[in-house]
Amino acid sequence: MSPSTGSPPADGLSRDAAALEGELAGVIVQALNLEVAPAQIDAAAPLYGEGLGLDSIDILELALEVSQRYGFQLRADDENNQQIFRSLRTLAAHVAQHRTR
Numbered sequence: 001m002s003p004s005t006g007s008p009p010a011d012g013l014s015r016d017a018a019a020l021e022g023e024l025a026g027v028i029v030q031a032l033n034l035e036v037a038p039a040q041i042d043a044a045a046p047l048y049g050e051g052l053g054l055d056s057i058d059i060l061e062l063a064l065e066v067s068q069r070y071g072f073q074l075r076a077d078d079e080n081n082q083q084i085f086r087s088l089r090t091l092a093a094h095v096a097q098h099r100t101r
Contacts, residue, residue, distance in 0.1 A: 021092045024066075028088070031065040032058050043089040051087070059085055066091070071100035 025038035028047075032054070045051035048059060062085075063074040074084070084094045 017092060017096065020096055021088055024092050024095065025088060027065055027069060028052075028062060031061055041088055043092070044087050047085050047087055047091070066095060069101075070095050070098070072098045 021043045022038065025041040025043075028034065028041065029036060029038050034052075036052075041052060047054050047062075048056075054062070059081075060076065063076070063081075067074050074081075078084070083090060085091055
């Protein structure tokens with residue numbers, strides 16, 4: 001909600017969702033030693049291949065870091081991984097739904 005109008009932010013995200021996206025962007029940059037600022041990561045752009053350009057090893061490293069940091073298991077054999085890691089936004093939504101810390 002915008003403090004002045006009481007309406008949601010223009011992009012439709014709650015403050016919590018936007019904050020988690022920003023936090024996860026920082027995790028991605030730190031865990032993978034990327035040479036990009038977290039704020040430069042487009043939340044809707046693909047993480048894998050085009051977009052941020054991560055490869056399968058990067059995704060595995062990211063899954064391990066997210067699992068440790070947020071207290072839930074991301075499994076390599078999960079049939080939903082392609083959807084979970086589609087973008088920063090989809091990853092943040094999954095983390096928000098499953099986190100224990």
